[in-house]
Amino acid sequence: MENQNYTTAILVNKPLSKAFEAVNNVRSWWTENIKGNTQKLNDEFEVRFGDVHYSKQKLIEFVPERKVVWLVTDSKLSFVKNQQEWTNTRITFELSESNGQTLIRFTHLGLVPEYECHEACSGAWSGYIHDSLKELIETGEGKPESKVM
DSSP states (O other): OOOOSEEEEEEESSOHHHHHHHHTOGGGTTBSOEEEOOSSTTOEEEEEETTTEEEEEEEEEEETTTEEEEEEEEEEETTSSSTTTTTTOEEEEEEEEETTEEEEEEEEETOOTTSTTHHHHHHHHHHIIIIIIHHHHHHSOOOOBOOOO
């Protein structure tokens, strides 16, 4: 059976160490609305996008300059019937380097086409990975969701 999880990849002209650092600087590419830490094994953090999206992640795998895995331990997506579609899914970043370039493969394990949020969530991930994270790595400036006061 074909893998149905949402996955995408970017190739950046920066060293592995810089790309790995950026992946873990979640406030600078996903959202500034974060509570908690995102830098090491067992860190936990919560993100909010107004009343539309809440999720809590725990770093369950952390291999420096190679791989980061977040387990979504809680979620509430107000725009779908099953508001906890993300709960118990995993978000992975796998990095590799070749010829001075770094490949980042992003996968949201459990974000499958059967989920009501699949289209909206995969579209949002695509923007954050291909635009914001890539720009953060290459220019030092990402495009995260702005902090809500």
